[in-house]
Amino acid sequence: MTETSTSQTAFAPPTAFTPPTRFAVPGRIAVSSGTATVWQTATLTEIRRETPHAATFRLAVPAWAGHLPGQHLMLRLTAQDGYTAQRHYSIASAPDDSGHIELTLDHVAGxxxxxWFHTVAEPGDEVEVRGPLSGFFAWPGDRPALLIGAGSGVVPLMSMVRHHRARGLAVPLRLLVSARGPEELIYAREYGTETTPVFTRSAPAGVPVGRLTAAHLAPLLAERPTGGWEAYVCGSNGFAEHASRLLVEAGQPVDRIRIERFG
Amino acid sequence: MNVTRGFTGRPRVDNPGLPPGQYDAGDDWPVLSAEVTPDLAPADWTFRIDGLVERPRTWDWEQAHALPASAYEGDIHCVTSWSKFGVRFGGVSLDAFLDEVRPQAAATHVVAYSHTGYTTNLPLADLTGGRAWIAFAYDGAPLAPEHGGPARLLVPHLYFWKSAKWIAGLRLLDHDEPGFWEQNGYHARGNPWEEQRYSGD
Known part of the structure; x- marks a missing residue:
């Protein structure tokens, strides 16, 4: 079912058995088993505060194999006694040859x-990463992209926006990003005309307050770019269910909606 | 061992039920499906087993519920690192379905597929011997749509992406064929006790 190959594709065996229903989310790229297996040392080089609850952590990963916008990695911390904790995090930075990647993390209660990242980490600290992982949410920059995120769900989408900008891509890209208020809007200074913020609790004067609705989607879906939108939705499960339902009701084909949920 | 400066982590719990690299999610039950949750009514649900079997067959909701009820009480483990303890699923043992279709001797692997078209591959041996179910209920209530309701595959001894939501059928094969996540870099078997997360682990 993998339909797009890239240079990082290590394997892409076609599935001989095809289920009666075509999968709603055909794969985009295959992931190299080599890069997904190896833990690499990543050195923290910079910390930038984004909002009161989120900060961006820039990591030097000299042997990073490269990623596509939308992919994530697994990150591991190790305590003195050998205890480890590992989590999946979306990559915020666009693919480049800087030998660095960036993650933007919410400070989760408990x-x-x-x-550790928000209260202990400082430049020079070392952690371990493996990846990039998971090709289904990747956007190679080929299709018109309709991006819908909430909270730190905007992180993998921002990698796409940055990639679109850095490469000067002509393919249409739009971002709808939901935040509680302007002070909670991650990457607020970076957005351009491609982005429409949605504020759920408080908003600047003249901007309505309320959750994402069909009215936000209608003008974007009405653009009808050549080849149609590939929709990428990222956020909490509650947000993802809400946004994906709105998309389906507005006529977006189910097999053109990719969902990444927190967890 | 690469010790992370200043990292202590959660209080250590001596929990022999926790596979390596996992943490106890407590009451949380994250939803991680990659597709839109389908609007699938029990009356529209069917479950089919075919491929290398003597008598392929399709069950509807009533027919599946006519099979002997069987429950799973225990733990589940997600590849994203959370585990959930003491869950209670109600349904029917997959053995009851397989007994009716009679797998051929040549059958070694299975592709499980969903009403959304999601696929995942499993060794047939992981689906027999009272270790796999078609689950209709969670904690005594109908299984919620976002968790795979009205019916999902349940294979709790493997990472949970193998427990296909909105289960539509099993195709028995004489070889292994990677499913959706398996084509996206995940492990062919996914045994949490051996930490088989990604291809090559």
């Missing part, structure tokens, strides 16, 4: 990994 979170042992995000808690």
């Amino acid at each position: 979170g042992e990994v995000s808690g």
Whole structure:
């Protein structure tokens, strides 16, 4: 079912058995088993605060194999006694040849990994990463992209926006990003005309307050780009269910909606 | 061992039920499906087993419920690192379905597929011997749509992406064929006790 191959494709065996229903989310790229298996040392080089609850952590990973926007990695911390904690995190930075990647992490209440990043970590610290992982949410920059995220769900989508910008891609890209208020909007200074913020609790003067609705989607779906939108939805399960339902009701084909849920 | 400066982690719990690299998610039950949750009514649900079997057959909701009820009480483990303890699923043992279709001797592997078209591959041996179910209920209530309701595959001794939501059928094969996540870099078997997360683990 893998329909797009890239240079990082290590294997892509076609599935001989095809289920009666074509899968709603055909794979985008195959993932190299080599890069997914090996733990690499990543050195923290910079910390940037984004909002009161989220910060960006820049990591030097000299042997990073490269990623596509939308992919994630697994990150591991190890305590003195050998105890380890590992989590999946989306990659925020666009693919480049800097030997660095960036993660943007919420400070999760009681979170042992995000808690370490937000209260202990400083430049020079070393952690371990493996990846990039999972090709289904990747966007190679080929199809018109309709991106819908909430909270830190915007992180993998921002990698796509940055990639689109860095490469000067002509393919249409739009971002709808939901946040509680302007102070909670991650990457607020970076957005351009491609982005529409949605504020659920408080908003600047003249901007309505309320959750994502069909009215937000209608003008974007009405653009009808050549080849149609590939929709990428990322956020909590509650948000993902809400946004994906709105998309289906607005006529977006189910097999053109990719969903990444927190957890 | 690469010790992370200043990292202590959660209080250590001596929990022999926790596979390596996993943590106890407590009351949380994250939802991680990659597709839109389908609107699938029990009356529209069917489950088919075919491929290398003597008598392929399809069950509807009533027919599946006519088979002997069987429950699973225990733990589940997700590849994203959370485990959930003491869950209670109700359904029918997959053995009851397989007994009716009679797998051929040549059958070694299975592709399980969903009403959304999601696929995942498993060794047939992981689906027999009272270790796999078609689950209709969770904690005494109908299984919620976002968790795979009205019916999902349940193979709790493997990572949970193998327990296909909105289960539509099993195709028995004489070889292994990677399913959706398995084509996206995940392990062919997914045994949490051997930490088989990704291809090559």
